[in-house]
Amino acid sequence: MLAEQRYKEISEILEREGSVKTVTLCGILGTSRETVRRDLETMEERKMLRRIHGGAMRVEPEEEAASQYTSFDKRKEERSAYKEMIAEEAARFIREGQSVALDSGTTSLALAKVIRRKFRNLTVVTNSFAVADELRGAKGISLVVTGGLYKADEDAFVSDMATLIFDRINIDVFFLTTCGISVERGITYQRMDEIQVQNKMMEAAEETIVIADSSKLGVNSLVRMCGVEEVSRLITDSGITKRQIDDFEAAGVRVTVAEERKEEE
Amino acid sequence: MLAEQRYKEISEILEREGSVKTVTLCGILGTSRETVRRDLETMEERKMLRRIHGGAMRVEPEEEAASQYTSFDKRKEERSAYKEMIAEEAARFIREGQSVALDSGTTSLALAKVIRRKFRNLTVVTNSFAVADELRGAKGISLVVTGGLYKADEDAFVSDMATLIFDRINIDVFFLTTCGISVERGITYQRMDEIQVQNKMMEAAEETIVIADSSKLGVNSLVRMCGVEEVSRLITDSGITKRQIDDFEAAGVRVTVAEERKEEE
DNA sequence: AATTATTTTGCACATTTTTACAACTATTTA
């Protein structure tokens, strides 16, 4: 069994149970304790969990009472190292003067941070409060927010009110985040709230690029937003397998793998 | 059972019950008394609870949060005492279940704070980023943002894109802030950016109430938004003169003067 | 296809952490 597959398994267990013992994982994964510990170590570095003596704990998605959007804050720490790499790579597909659309995924927020740092003449359209907050007052960034009804659990504006402005706006590149993407089922989500906004963004956009860490690949979630043929490119991390790359490329989706880069600028 | 799992369990019990005995925890967690005590000790260090003889008690959220925030927040409040008073008064014209519109004035932000504190079933429509930020995740507040192009110097969304949603929305009360208001020249502003949004809000609203401190009274600024006959009420502070009250009332604008109140509820 | 290089994994052993049992001290309450 591959390491990344184990990570995925561990993540799922953690999502379900909240915490696991190292020995339990040994049994489930059929590997030695050292391997499990090494896995947990890497996963902790990637902010995918918190290690504790005897096992690991989930990085709390729901810390009740403490206002809802902190849960979003917590979630954005998940796999943040990957997300930054992906965001950095995604920024290479943007040129000064263009207009880009960002939805409300956590990877979008990472991209917003890169944009704030690297661009001085860009229009950014978003339905994400966090992205808007990040780019609020950023020099040289023209910020357009969709508006609409605010959904705290997604930290974004949804409903058809959020789609109205797209009749007046053209987008060069739309960076789409997702819960799951597969060649067979296309791009899928857990919730359907945001799909209409994303669809509008896609319609308004010249080109759509999916930015998704490798844990989303091959995953089929509940609601289908569109097929893979609608997107021109997928940017992901090195967790993608050769096989998956071939499948996506065969379906007409170019694949870019974000690699660790050592402070180039 | 892992230590961290026990902490979580204890936290949940404490959240539910308020306090818990050491022996009770022994039974629930299936560990010795020393272990429970050590757990409570660690958790006390982490400020997750307060130890008492025989067990532990929940720490009230205020205790921990207080130290960091209040000094800064209080000072901010002291400065804008008059706006607070006006906002407090304005809130009396709102009833649970209604929908209200707030524009991007500083007094609107003060009103948003009062709303967050006092209401649990309200729809708030705004084009102000600060107001949206204040009400983001507020319990029982349905937040609708106009969207549109973000103007940093007003911290608000403007342009005609910000007016689109008003075809779909009805407002009970619109609280209008202004640079100047006079019986002769009506409501006037320094800039014209926001006027179209405010006009739409007014159109969509059943009633419009101007909230303006007394320094704005009798002032004629550059751009006229509408006449005083369009507004039903003016809420201001005690700096207003008897003469001014009479003039406004004669023009059909009822006047409410916000007074200092001593913590009534 | 065969070989080499690289990474990953598992085992043995030293180290650290955790826990429960005692024995003892402190606090509460009747």
Add this chain to the structure above:
DNA sequence: TAAATAGTTGTAAAAATGTGCAAAATAATT
């Protein structure tokens, strides 16, 4: 004040972790 209940500390057994190194599995190269 005495009896009961709760808290503290020392210690040893058990459980978990970290590390060096060799075997195994993968990837890369010829």
